[in-house]
Structure formats: C-alpha cells, structure tokens
Amino acid sequence: MLTERQLLILQVIVDDFIESAHPVGSRAISKKEDIPYSAATIRNEMADLEEQGYLEKTHSSSGRVPSEKGYRYYVDHLISPSGHAHNGDVISPMIKDGFFEFEQIVQMSAEVLSELTNYTSIILGPELFETKLKQVQLITLSAHTAVAILVTNTGHVEHRSFSIPVEIKSSDLERMVNILNERLHDVPILKLQEIFNTEIAAMMKMYVEDFDRSYNYLKAAFLSDHPVKLYIGGKSNILRQPEFNDVDKIRSFFTMMDKEEEIISLLKHTDHGINVSIGKENEVDAIKDFSLITSSYQLGDGQLGTIALLGPMRMEYKKVISLLNVVSNEMTDALHMWYKNNE
Amino acid sequence: MLTERQLLILQVIVDDFIESAHPVGSRAISKKEDIPYSAATIRNEMADLEEQGYLEKTHSSSGRVPSEKGYRYYVDHLISPSGHAHNGDVISPMIKDGFFEFEQIVQMSAEVLSELTNYTSIILGPELFETKLKQVQLITLSAHTAVAILVTNTGHVEHRSFSIPVEIKSSDLERMVNILNERLHDVPILKLQEIFNTEIAAMMKMYVEDFDRSYNYLKAAFLSDHPVKLYIGGKSNILRQPEFNDVDKIRSFFTMMDKEEEIISLLKHTDHGINVSIGKENEVDAIKDFSLITSSYQLGDGQLGTIALLGPMRMEYKKVISLLNVVSNEMTDALHMWYKNNE
DNA sequence: ATTAGCACTCGCGGCTACTGAGTGCTAACA
DNA sequence: TGTTAGCACTCAGTAGCCGCGAGTGCTAAT
Structure with missing residues (x-):
C-alpha cells in the first residue's frame, strides 16, 4: 500500500x-x-x-x-473528480443556429475536440440498432442506371448507384421498391439483413418475375458494408506531441489510422461512461504506447455512439476526461432533441 | 546548349x-x-x-x-515518350463487375494509384459544369425535420438534413419541391445558384406563402459549399519515401494535406493532358520541394476532373506519367460509358 | 579531346573526454 | 525511527578529434 x-x-x-x-x-x-x-x-x-x-x-x-x-x-x-471541470458549451454553439445536419456536427465536434487537446479524436457514428429506416427511394437515371437512396430517422442518407442489367424490367424494380417501402418502414437498420432474407424474399417471389437476379441486385445495393461511420479529427494534430519525434512511430501510427476496421474494433465494445485504456491495456498492438479515452453519447435508452481521444500515454487526463464528459453530454442532448422531433 | x-x-x-x-x-x-x-x-x-x-x-x-x-x-x-508504356488496365477490372458506383471507383482508383507508386494520389471529382441535376427529393422525417436530396445525372447524391421552423407550412414545402423539380431538371449544377436567384425566386413568390423564409431555407439546403469533391489515396504511403526522414517535413506535409481548399487550388487550373510541376514551380509553398503530376479525365467535351500524384522531386517520372496516362484514359472511358447510358 | 594521377574536400562513423542531471547509499542528525 | 546532508557513481548528450572513403578539380601526359 x-x-x-x-x-x-x-x-x-x-x-x-x-x-x-x-x-x-x-x-x-x-x-x-x-x-x-x-x-x-x-x-x-x-x-x-x-x-x-x-x-x-x-x-x-x-x-x-x-x-x-x-x-x-x-x-x-x-484525479479530483470534480476538479478542473471544463466550462460547458463546447459544441452547443454550433448547434444553436437553425441548420442542423447531424454529420456536419459530428465532424466539427471531432475537429474541435482535437484542436482543443492536440490529440487525435475519433467519433463513432450512431450505432444503428436505434436507427430505423424511414424511406427507400429508387431514382432511375436512365434505362440502365439507378440510384438507391435510404433515409433513416436520424437523417442519415445512404446511397448507392448501380447499373441495371437489361434482363430486369423496370416495372419489376418499381414493384420491388414499393414492397420495400411498405415492409421496411421503421425497421431498425440492424434487422435489415434478416428481414431481407426472409420476409422480403418471400414477398417478392410472389410479385416479381425473374426474382433471383433482381433480388440480388437490390440486396447488394441496400446492405452497405460499413454499418458505422467513423469521424476522425486532427490526425496530424497529434504530431505536435513531442513523443512523435521518431519517424517509425509516425509511420506506424498513420498506417494504423488508415485501417478503419481496426479503429472501429478498438472502440466497439465500450461500457457506458468514460473509459480509459492505457498502453498495453489497449488490445490493438499498434497503439500499445498510446492512451485511449472513450466516452459514449446516447439517444434515449440505447447507447448510440462512441467518442474518443487518442494520444500519448502522457496525456492530460484531467482535462481530457472532463472535456469528453462535457462534449458527450452535449452530443447526447443534441441527439435527444433531434430524436424528440422525429418521433 | x-x-x-x-x-x-x-x-x-x-x-x-x-x-x-x-x-x-x-x-x-x-x-x-x-x-x-x-x-x-x-x-x-x-x-x-x-x-x-x-x-x-x-x-x-x-x-x-x-x-x-x-x-x-x-x-x-x-523521357522516351512511348517507352515504358504501362501495360493497360489498371482500374478497368474494378469496373467490369456489375456494380458501378462512381464515388467508389474514384476512391479505389486513388488508392490503387498510391499503392502502385508509393506517392500520394489526389483525385478531384468531376467538375460540375457538365453535371446536371436529375431529381430533387424532400423527405420529411417529422413535423420539424427533413432531408433534402439532390441526385445528379452522374449518380452523385448530395443531401442535407435541416429542421423546419414552425412558421413554414408543409404544403408550401411540397409545392416548392414540385417547382424545383419542374424547373431544375437537367440544369447544370453550376447554374443552380443563378437560376435559384432569378427564375425560381420569381416563380415561388407566386405560389408560396411566407416566401422569404421558405426560400432562404431551401436555398441554404440546396447550394452546397464544396462544389468539387476530393479523393485522397495513401497519405501515409508517401512516408515510405526516404526523403521523409525529417519529422518537420512530415508535419508540414500533413498539415497541408488537411487543408482541402489549398489542395483544390493546387489542382484547379490544369491544362488538358499531363502536366508536371517540379519544386518551386508549385504555387503552394508547402510543397516547394515536391513534384506534382496532374492529368485530367474527361467526359464528352468538357473537362471533368483532375487526377494527380504528389511525391518527392525525385519521382519516377517515367512510370508515373505513363501510369497516369493509362488511368486517366481508363477513367475517361468509364465515364463516357456512364454518360452514354444516362443520356 | 581524353585520360591518368594526385592533392584536396567533406560527410560520416567511431572514439574520447567532459558535463550535468540524477541516483543510491551511508552516516549523521532530531 | 524518520529525515537529511554528503558523496561516489552512472549515464545521456555534446563537442572535439581522427581516419576513412567517396568524390571533386586540376594538371600534365597521351
């Protein structure tokens, strides 16, 4: 002791x-x-x-x-728990003014966070199990090309353009989209795949000719591979830290930051509240002499996303922890408002 | 001599x-x-x-x-003009398979280009003076929030979510969108602003109550600030070059790469064909000991975009030039096909 | 015009000496 | 017994020196 x-x-x-x-x-x-x-x-x-x-x-x-x-x-x-409480309102001012685009706000938050600390900030977009599909649109650009657009209740828009093989009739496409809109409205994104494979498949078989092809096309178009979006701020800000005097370190850091999946896996399984991983406590080798501080922001009951700062072990923990607290609360509040509006 | x-x-x-x-x-x-x-x-x-x-x-x-x-x-x-001709088909294989999303292809091209050369690749998305608006969609998420979606003939999707002030009637919004769709179909993106300010304004005044507010909201939602999109590949790839043994150099390089506008201004005014800027020939100070090789890819008659490689002055010019030639031609071809489909 | 030869230059890696910040330990002190 | 002063020791960092090697410029010979 x-x-x-x-x-x-x-x-x-x-x-x-x-x-x-x-x-x-x-x-x-x-x-x-x-x-x-x-x-x-x-x-x-x-x-x-x-x-x-x-x-x-x-x-x-x-x-x-x-x-x-x-x-x-x-x-x-x-660390004195209350001490050094960051004086509130870091990102709120940005939200004040009329417009209110979720992605923009998140991206700006990431940048502000990084600017304020000189570390690299990472924000994991809202997890999708609270996000529901609002509407599906299929806009044909020509006889052979189309854009599929998915809009969620959080205002997120996902789109994919694809070319339509001649074998598929446009009437079939239209019918399919109608089916999709009917069946998928308010379905959580996470359940999309499941429903696609069962209900939708069954339903479409009844109405659509040349089912197999059409189905596969739509499926590929609608199920995106990256269910969470990553916002990174100040990748180069962290170079101001004196521990980055070694070219090799820089190299390995940046090559890691290029691998989205790796970063996501870093942040995925975070408890509620603030969480600090120091050095080898981190499961990813590449940051075994970094510290990672994560916090979550929420929407209603479900956890929504993660907000994190990545810096050297020699981190200003006090400042960062209180800052992260403030920002994640602010984001939670902002999303709460948004959510209320959309319900 | x-x-x-x-x-x-x-x-x-x-x-x-x-x-x-x-x-x-x-x-x-x-x-x-x-x-x-x-x-x-x-x-x-x-x-x-x-x-x-x-x-x-x-x-x-x-x-x-x-x-x-x-x-x-x-x-x-x-440089022997024909010599070392890169054996064709760098990105074509990616396009072969059914799906065909423009942005994905460009992003992948950027990465491939960088991987092949160990330099940093920059691709400037299609310039918009050939890009036309295909369709406008307004999807309301709730009484007070909506997403505006613009789809262009190239399959590009632009979206903005915004909150709707209570003063605006949803019937007005609907009417406005109808007007927009009617008037803006096939209008080049670049002329959007102009038409907005004249025709649309006039037209809407006739049909829509509380014109001023609604108008401003829509206008802000529809005119995006970044008319060109930037795709960067292998920012960290370039670290493999031996000239990057100096931490300061790395720092200044990365801080430059964070400034989109600066990069865009670098590439904006490029002639047709291949163009090489060596060292101080570059107008931006931060890359005064780099070389920048640019090429353009085209669609129909109009120049569409720029594709560039940024590396040390000690660059493999032969290889890079022929590679860039091949890739820009491939992209031109791909876009040509796309264009033909959409006409 | 070309080349061999030679003296000279300079970066670089290795060696040494010196300095200064810091430690561990011991012995003295309150 | 806990605290402190003192001292010998360690080690990174820096500066200076030396010798090596790659390379040059110049001159004189071919």
Missing part, C-alpha cells in the same frame, strides 16, 4: 511529466511549493514507488517516469 | 538518383554499360552541367544531384 506522502509524490511526478515530457528528478520535486521534504527523502520514496511498479527510469541514472501502472493509479485515484 | 554526351550523362544521373536517392559520382557513371568514357571525362561534363544549372552538389565534394532545372529538362526532353 501507498502512504499519503507517496501518493502526493506520485501525483506530482505524473502531473509534472504530463506537462513537461521530461523525466522528473528528486531535486525538482523537493523544490515545489507544497513539498516540504528534501531531495533525499523524495529519492527514498521514489525508490519505493519504483519497487512497487508505479514509476520507471528511462536509464539507470535518470529521473522517474510514470509506468503504465502509475498512470492507471493516477487516473483511478488521483 | 547541351551536347549529346551531356544529355546522356544528365539522363543517367537523373535515372540513377531517382532510383537510389543518393548523390551520384563520376566513377559510378563511368562504370555503367553504355558509358564508354572515363570518370575524368564525366567529371568535366558534370562540371559543365552544373555550371549551366542542371546539376547540384549537396556539398563541395559530393556527387551530383539533379537540380529543379535538371528535372525539368529530363521531363521535357529525356
């Missing part, structure tokens, strides 16, 4: 290192305002803290640096 | 440097197959070439490196 004094010292070290990015030594600590102990005392305590795994040295005669365990303890116990 | 031999030597130096990224010395050149001269002779010629500004030294006793002028000459005169 840690003594009061050790806690104090750990706190000071983490704070200092977060700010300066330099290993912190005993003398520097003993000089601080609220530290009445001598450098030697500090050294003894630091040795203890290191023994217990909360601190590390970068080399045998360097100052101390927090270990992952140290950060973990700091995040769990040493 | 340059002698035959000087041309040969210049060519060899540029080729060699492009491949190796190391300054090339006289001895290395004299050893090559098709060089029957001694190192000393080469040295004399190199001194001449340097005097005339085609070569540079990195320091007083280093080998030679092509200067911007050297690259320029190389590109203009030393």
